[in-house]
Amino acid sequence: MVGERLGGLDTAFLQIENENAHMHIGVVLTFAGEAPRYDDLIEVFERRLHLVPRYRQRLLAPPLPLDRPRWVDDPHFNLRFHVRHTGLPAPGSEEQLKELAARILGQRLDRERPLWEFWLVEGLEGNRFAVIAKTHHAVVDGVSGVDVVTLLLDATPEPSPTPPPPPWLPRPLPSRAELLVESLAGPLRTPLELAKVAQRSLAHPEEVVSDLRRGIGGALEFARAAFLRGGPRTPYNGKIGPHRRFDWVRFSLADLRAIKARLGGTVNDVVLACVAGALHHHLLVRGERVEGVELKTLVPVSVRADVERGALGNRVSLMIATLPVWCADPATRFAIVRDQMAALKESGQAVGAKVLTELGDFAPPTILAQASRLFATQRVFNLVVTNVPGPQFPLYMLGRRLIDPFPVVPLAPDQTLGVALMSYDGRINFGLIGDYDRMWDLRTLARCVRRSMAELAEAAGIELEEPSPYPRPEWLAEGGEGAEAKTGSEGRGAARGTSDGIG
Template sequence: MAQAHGDRLSAVDASFLAQERANSHMHIGAVLIFEGPPPSYEDFLNHIRSRLHLVPRYRHKLAFPPLETGRPIWVDDPTFNLEYHVRHTALPNPGSEEQLRALAARIHSQRLDRAKPLWELWLVQGLEGNRFALISKTHHALVDGVSGVDLMTVMFDLEPVPQIAPHEGEPWAAKPEPAPLALAARGVKGLLKLPFDVAAGAVGAATHPGSTLDHVKEALEGIGEVAWAGLNPAPETPLNVPIGPHRRLSFVRNDLSDFKLVKNTLGGTVNDVVLTVVAGGLRTWLRSHGVRTEGLELRALVPVSVRAKDEHGQLGNRIVVMRGPLPVYVEDPVARLRVVRHAMEDLKSSKQAVGADAIVGLEALAPPTILAQASRLQFSTRLFNLLVTNVPGPQLPLYVLGRELEDLFPVAFLPENQSLAVAVMSYNGRMDFGLLGDYDTLTDIEDFGQALREALAELVEAAGGKPPRRRRSAASAA
């Protein structure tokens, strides 16, 4: 599917716009640390420019039909300036990772300008240990976590010697932006098409009544499960308080082999182990804040991709959300993993994901005002305590202009009344955690990171492995 000028946002993408508030920014990103001296800003700009034609959406901005006659549309930005989106800065001496985290936190504390394409990429020099960093920030409406990995790789090479790419599509000329009247007409036309779309679905149902009834039954059962989940709100915790616009960021380095050892020895999946580690870390953190954990089970919002294999690499979000368990009441780490594993198996066998996807399908038929309200219901922060997202990354080294990527720390987002988000990504044998916290609430976010390390160590030792060494950066190890 081409990323074309004039594409309308999907219902899910539009819901991410509807969720954004002054203190709740709906962008995601990463902090990427590279070995070697930084490239020059001009060379890096040319590198991005030479591959920008592979992701046309990065030159698109939002156009909003008047009177909310339809969902927003992606259109070419006639004033697109690559230098605005690709920025250059430097850390002061000594260039520590603490300073890098503070810079990344400040960048992620600021909303993206909706009048421009919804992304930024910062080239950061001056990092200690002969290293440099990239800080990325992209609105969730532009790209979701799973397809985002595909899009980010356009700037990577698989070999240390970079391939010389022609500047295809340069010079670039923007297509004319639709006039407000044309945007309104398109929106009205879309609304008028809805009865015919429904009729087409009815024709399909008449042609294949058996399979259609099965799908309808499954979707209705799923919607019922989603509704039942909505009647059981997440417990109140010190994490679920009003938040401000400012952020803290922490990094936790791990080895993927430790998670696989636990999985292979004690059962479950790597994602089950991740949730168990997060639950163990939260148990320690909550108890340090005087919270009794007996009988307490937190709920994690776990994004699940429903993108089909033949849709891999396409733009637009194809994700639904499920509520994963975080049994902080379980003291024994092996028993905690068992509870998580069984609960996740039950969720996967349930119709919750199907129901959530069906609700998204219903939202696609709704005018924007109704869509905004429906998205708030589905994404209600009353239903979960924090976001936990785990994205599998490439298990081979990646390079930018001959410099090897050392660490990739993902950065999630904080919805309203959510002061902590845990993002995890595997890369080249590593398992890096990016912890995003509200600046005023998570003043001890580093302590939570240490609690995660201890929770993983308990599981590894229970699986018969050696206690994980605290993996440090190449600069620290030197």
């Protein structure tokens, strides 16, 4: 057994990565109560890690550039290397947590080990602690990542009983001779796979013709959107360094649903219109022009079937939307975004992008590497905005209630800003990641996001209510002794934004 071969899209994420562009996704989680003991957390991992075997596997590169890397068991796997423990200095503010998360997210994962880290962070003010998790995009996509995280969490305050895990012994690494044979067989594998696809197609020729017509049409639409006209030069594009800034904004999911109900559209339309407005205000604060500015935005779309949820690997397609950053009126901005997204869905662009990414499974590794780097560096898009649906019920880790998840999207080469969203238990949170030097005012952008959402709410006749970052007293009692803590003024009241002329 020489290990599982990476798919085309998973390999592309490896090819895009360099010393400054780190292709890991991540999440910062805040919990109610005192942090669990590190050894107790290790025990949870030991009991459940067998449910995601990939987390004990590392990459093994082929000896010849004719094949893709493979997943193999790590013979030196050490759980305590991946699950780490740290604390915030007093006072343990959210700003300090953001700085710590940015430093951790700015560190590239070691390819000689399994590609993930999980940090337990004590000392967050307001009777809270945090977790910072990151996993390479070659391992999971955003939707799969949510499922993997929930494997470590429970739906009730009382942890569900877990039977002792089966004993684990790493499978021997393949020999160089075995890898060489597999590499030489790689070019022969593609015609055989194509022949199997053709054989299956003969059974239902009418469906094949219909799917082929739709796939080719969608692929042309995606290629036209991606390559016919490059994204404009903006502060959100340019050479990046390895270091990051991270910020977040909380909203009520009910508020966004109320806005989309009043204005007509979807929650995703509200999100994209909000981002367009935030960039409008941010560019003005920087003294940049906004007249005629339309930013090309890569919007990942999950094509993971329900039966595939929790499976590892990437099942993602893409759409390229154009954000009307020039538009100052929030209602007009929303209408433009809504109509455009409806047209994109009708165009089959996501289907076409899926066809193009699946072609990567048949492409020679050298061609795939060049195509991946070209797509990431030619300003095909200005930024990524991704919206990951999370569970709409409370989750717990060792009896402590999860309050907020803040997602992280990687920065590709030439991308200085990324926007990720995750909904959970009635909230929807923005996670903003930026290059440390070029997005020096990321905190200002976060305030612009609040202002833009407030404008949309006003246009819809809705009054926004920002969720509190602090646990309610009943949440602290849910988990028993481990979650109980002091109740003080820092644990009560709603979060309030800071006024600096932006909001």
